[in-house]
Amino acid sequence: MASRLATSLAGIPLRNPVLAASGTFGYGREYAGLVPPACLGAVITKGTSLEPWPGNPPPRTVETVAGMLNAIGLENPGLAHLVEEDLPWLQSQGATVIVNVVGRCVDEYVEMAAALDRRREVAGLELNISCPNVDKGGMAFGSHPETAYALVRAVRRRTRLPLLVKLSPNVTDIVRVAERVRDAGADGLSAINTLVGMAIDLDSRRPVLGNVTGGLSGPAIKPVALAAVWRLAAVGLPVLGMGGIWDWRDAAEFLMAGAAAVAVGTATFARPRAMLEIVAGLEEYLECRGLKNVSELVGEANPTFRASG
Amino acid sequence: MELVGASVLTHEALGAGYHRLVLAAPEVALQCRPGQFVHVRVSEDRYPLLRRPFSVARRGDGTITLLYRVVGKGTALLAGLRPGGCLDLLGPLGSGFELLPGRRAVLVAGGAGIAPLLFLAQLAWETGHPVRAVVGAAQAAELVGTADLGELGVPAAYATDDGSLGHHGPVTDLLEGSLAGEALYACGPPAMLRKVQTLAREQAVPGQLSLEASMACGVGACRGCACRAHGGYRMVCTDGPVFDLEEVVLDG
Ligand SMILES: Cc1cc2nc3c(=O)[nH]c(=O)nc-3n(C[C@H](O)[C@H](O)[C@H](O)COP(=O)(O)OP(=O)(O)OC[C@H]3O[C@@H](n4cnc5c(N)ncnc54)[C@H](O)[C@@H]3O)c2cc1C
Numbered sequence: 417m418a419s420r421l422a423t424s425l426a427g428i429p430l431r432n433p434v435l436a437a438s439g440t441f442g443y444g445r446e447y448a449g450l451v452p453p454a455c456l457g458a459v460i461t462k463g464t465s466l467e468p469w470p471g472n473p474p475p476r477t478v479e480t481v482a483g484m485l486n487a488i489g490l491e492n493p494g495l496a497h498l499v500e501e502d503l504p505w506l507q508s509q510g511a512t513v514i515v516n517v518v519g520r521c522v523d524e525y526v527e528m529a530a531a532l533d534r535r536r537e538v539a540g541l542e543l544n545i546s547c548p549n550v551d552k553g554g555m556a557f558g559s560h561p562e563t564a565y566a567l568v569r570a571v572r573r574r575t576r577l578p579l580l581v582k583l584s585p586n587v588t589d590i591v592r593v594a595e596r597v598r599d600a601g602a603d604g605l606s607a608i609n610t611l612v613g614m615a616i617d618l619d620s621r622r623p624v625l626g627n628v629t630g631g632l633s634g635p636a637i638k639p640v641a642l643a644a645v646w647r648l649a650a651v652g653l654p655v656l657g658m659g660g661i662w663d664w665r666d667a668a669e670f671l672m673a674g675a676a677a678v679a680v681g682t683a684t685f686a687r688p689r690a691m692l693e694i695v696a697g698l699e700e701y702l703e704c705r706g707l708k709n710v711s712e713l714v715g716e717a718n719p720t721f722r723a724s725g
Numbered sequence: 726m727e728l729v730g731a732s733v734l735t736h737e738a739l740g741a742g743y744h745r746l747v748l749a750a751p752e753v754a755l756q757c758r759p760g761q762f763v764h765v766r767v768s769e770d771r772y773p774l775l776r777r778p779f780s781v782a783r784r785g786d787g788t789i790t791l792l793y794r795v796v797g798k799g800t801a802l803l804a805g806l807r808p809g810g811c812l813d814l815l816g817p818l819g820s821g822f823e824l825l826p827g828r829r830a831v832l833v834a835g836g837a838g839i840a841p842l843l844f845l846a847q848l849a850w851e852t853g854h855p856v857r858a859v860v861g862a863a864q865a866a867e868l869v870g871t872a873d874l875g876e877l878g879v880p881a882a883y884a885t886d887d888g889s890l891g892h893h894g895p896v897t898d899l900l901e902g903s904l905a906g907e908a909l910y911a912c913g914p915p916a917m918l919r920k921v922q923t924l925a926r927e928q929a930v931p932g933q934l935s936l937e938a939s940m941a942c943g944v945g946a947c948r949g950c951a952c953r954a955h956g957g958y959r960m961v962c963t964d965g966p967v968f969d970l971e972e973v974v975l976d977g
Pocket residue numbers: 479762773777778779780781792793794795796797798799800801837840841936937938939940961966
């Protein structure tokens with residue numbers, strides 16, 4: 417039964433270990449007719465800021481081999497819209513909600529966290545310090561261990577909510593950033609965000625994306641993401657693994673590498689019901705192996721995995 | 726919005742890379758309005774990854790017709806689909822055209838842009854709304870959908886870039902003269918759409934246009950298919966693809 421898949425991530429109880437990755441599932445409503453949000457482990461919202469952000473000039477996406485580049489630039493309707501429209505709807509659907517938080521400066525992250533701290537509809541926060549497509553905020557905070565430390569520490573002081581921190585693969589040593597994020601009081605790590613990439617149009621002889629560079633996601637990045645999760649599994653915080661997950665086999669690999677749960681992003685664009693299929697596939701796999709709970713898979717392949725909490 | 730496996734009834738090559746694909750998709754046929762599109766998977770596995778958007782070009786009894794042109798790997802794969810085969814299809818998606826009452830509809834089509842306008846012509850025919858069309862393409866062989874217009878009794882004028890059929894020059898040349906009492910419905914390349922905007926503004930006639938943008942989710946979740954509009958960005962997939970002529974700012 418479903419209990420075989422029931423688990424938890426950084427103190428957040430989850431129906432199952434399959435979450436919607438930030439920015440690929442909107443605020444849940446966009447896919448409501450196809451994916452009941454309550455059937456997911458959790459919905460991670462689009463990166464949301466205090467005020468609405470307009471996003472980057474078009475074109476914002478381009479397909480690549482087994483993947484895509486995006487430079488959305490964190491277009492979002494802002495905190496007030498989240499609180500007034502999206503959270504009530506998600507709650508009415510019985511969804512577990514993790515809010516992906518972004519800001520231009522430390523104060524904006526802190527203010528967001530403080531505003532959401534008292535809200536019962538929010539199960540946890542995911543701090544986005546890894547978006548490659550904005551000048552201020554995003555990756556600027558995740559590139560240096562000490563900047564990341566200072567931000568997470570400031571946010572930690574203002575929220576009791578479970579705090580995940582989403583890490584960038586575009587750094588020299590992701591483990592070093594993760595350790596400082598841990599020291600600052602984070603409850604869990606999300607990895608990975610997109611890899612910086614670009615494409616050039618031979619006809620116009622210009623970069624395809626309005627932002628010049630974008631973030632690579634989809635099946636093409638899976639091996640990179642898996643290796644990142646493998647290394648992060650030794651840090652001692654629960655890891656939400658993501659990057660290129662397409663089917664339940666990919667999800668099982670991330671769990672075996674040491675992820676406590678997984679998030680699915682780009683696959684949803686091609687197969688809107690991919691997450692539901694992954695849930696069903698994992699369930700069947702556990703049953704075939706005679707395992708009682710998905711947690712038995714976590715870290716199974718990884719001798720350096722350090723169980724946490 | 727439905728996610729269905731639509732079976733291929735007929736699939737016909739029209740020449741010049743154009744194809745006409747008739748699909749059994751009763752739920753989609755029931756719901757769709759002219760201007761809306763379906764988002765189609767062109768492969769079974771991870772490459773090509775993303776769905777491809779196509780306008781509904783005609784609606785039949787439990788069927789929809791797509792009219793598309795092969796331009797790359799996804800449409801090339803689509804062209805290999807045989808009758809009896811199955812197409813994974815999400816839709817109908819997006820906004821539709823709205824026939825403005827009391828004004829004759831002028832359909833302005835460039836290339837594959839004819840597709841959504843044929844469905845609009847069908848609606849005009851079904852509701853007795855007065856309509857005419859101006860249709861342009863690079864050359865005569867690329868003028869498609871002309872038989873549909875004939876069947877629907879839509880008076881049409883043609884233009885080709887090389888002069889091989891009809892007016893020799895851009896299709897918008899065929900809009901010179903008074904447009905009083907008319908409304909413009911346009912789909913085609915950006916340069917054509919810009920010209921249509923200018924003509925409509927000069928003559929103070931209303932209208933709508935259908936835009937294209939590279940698209941990922943198709944349902945408004947990813948915010949990827951932004952276009953410029955007065956007052957900020959709009960999403961082609963959910964705010965559009967049909968916009969008021971005056972609403973969007975076309976690049977170039
Ligand atoms: C709402 C909407 C409705 C559409 N309706 C139709 C239709 O009825 N008939 C039709 O023939 N085409 C239509 N298109 C365009 C069609 O989606 C593209 O031609 C198709 O996605 C190209 O896929 P591909 O894999 O063959 O090309 P790719 O290999 O991906 O690209 C080849 C070339 O096509 C261009 N291209 C790729 N995607 C698009 C796109 N979405 N829009 C414009 N150019 C693109 C690329 O820039 C490139 O130059 C529509 C597009 C949109 C957004």
